[in-house]
Amino acid sequence: MASQQYHISLLQMDIRLADPQYNQQRAGEWIAEAMKAEPKPDVIVLPEMWNTGYALDRLDGIAEPENGPICDWLSETAAHYGITIVGGSISEQRSSGFYNTLYAYAPDGSQLTRYDKIHLFKLMDEEKFMQPGEQTTLFPLGDVTAAASICYDIRFPELARTLALAGAKVWFVPAEWPNPRLHHWRTLLTARAIENQMYVIACNRVGRDEKSEFFGHSMIIDPWGEVIAEGGEEEGIISATIDLELSEDVRGRIPVFADRRPELYKHQD
Numbered sequence: 001m002a003s004q005q006y007h008i009s010l011l012q013m014d015i016r017l018a019d020p021q022y023n024q025q026r027a028g029e030w031i032a033e034a035m036k037a038e039p040k041p042d043v044i045v046l047p048e049m050w051n052t053g054y055a056l057d058r059l060d061g062i063a064e065p066e067n068g069p070i071c072d073w074l075s076e077t078a079a080h081y082g083i084t085i086v087g088g089s090i091s092e093q094r095s096s097g098f099y100n101t102l103y104a105y106a107p108d109g110s111q112l113t114r115y116d117k118i119h120l121f122k123l124m125d126e127e128k129f130m131q132p133g134e135q136t137t138l139f140p141l142g143d144v145t146a147a148a149s150i151c152y153d154i155r156f157p158e159l160a161r162t163l164a165l166a167g168a169k170v171w172f173v174p175a176e177w178p179n180p181r182l183h184h185w186r187t188l189l190t191a192r193a194i195e196n197q198m199y200v201i202a203c204n205r206v207g208r209d210e211k212s213e214f215f216g217h218s219m220i221i222d223p224w225g226e227v228i229a230e231g232g233e234e235e236g237i238i239s240a241t242i243d244l245e246l247s248e249d250v251r252g253r254i255p256v257f258a259d260r261r262p263e264l265y266k267h268q269d
C-alpha cells in the first residue's frame, strides 16, 4: 500500500470582491509560495468562492463558465507541481443558474471531483442567487477515500456521518465563514472530526467584503479531535503532515461505527 502520509497546505488568502483575474493571480502566487516550503505540500487547499467572493448580485459576467478557464488552470497547476489541488470553490455560471462549486485535481491534472454546495446559507443571501447542489461527493486521495463539502455544510452532522459511513477518512472544507461565529466554526469542525474519527481540513478566507469580516482560523484537526494546525487572522499558509492510518487506529480504539444502532435512530413516542 502507498504511504498514507500527506503534507497539507491551506491557502488562507484574502479575496478581492468581484475581481476573478486578480484573485486568480493571487492564488497562483500563494501556490508558488507554498511550493517553496520543505517539505513540499502534497495537497493544497483554497477557500470558498475564491474567484469572486460573495459578489452574489454581480455574478453575471464574472462567474466562471462551466469547466471554464479556472478549471484548466487548476488542472495545469496541479500537473505542473505534481500535487493534488482541492480548489476551494468558485462561483460558476451554467444555463440552470449560478453554483458554488468545488473542483479537485490530481497530480496528473485529471479532475477528481466536482461538487456543488448542497446547503445554501440564507444569512448571506446565497439561496436568492444560487442553485443548490443535489449530491454529495467522495474522491480518491491516493489509496484513501476523501470527502469534500463547503462551509455551511459543516452544520449538518448527518452529512459528515454519511460521508464517513461511505468510507471518508479525511474531509476537506473550503469556507468563507465570517465573524462573529468563530466559536461555532471551531466547535463544529472539531465535533465532526471527533464523532466521525476522521481528519477535518478546513480553509477559511481572511479580510472583509461589503457586508462581512472573515477571521481565517483555517484548521487541520486529526481524528482524535486534536487541532494540529490553526491559522491566525492574517493571510498565510497553514501546513501540517497528516497520516490517514490514524483514522483506522482511532476507529479501532473507540469503535463508534461498529457500535452504532441506526435502527433506533428514529423518534418513537
Ligand SMILES: NC(=O)CCC(=O)C(=O)O
Pocket (backbone or CB within 6 Å): 048, 121, 124, 150, 151, 152, 153, 155, 175, 176, 177, 178, 181, 184
Ligand atoms: N459561507 C457560508 O456558508 C458561511 C456559513 C456560516 O457563516 C455559518 O455560520 O454557518
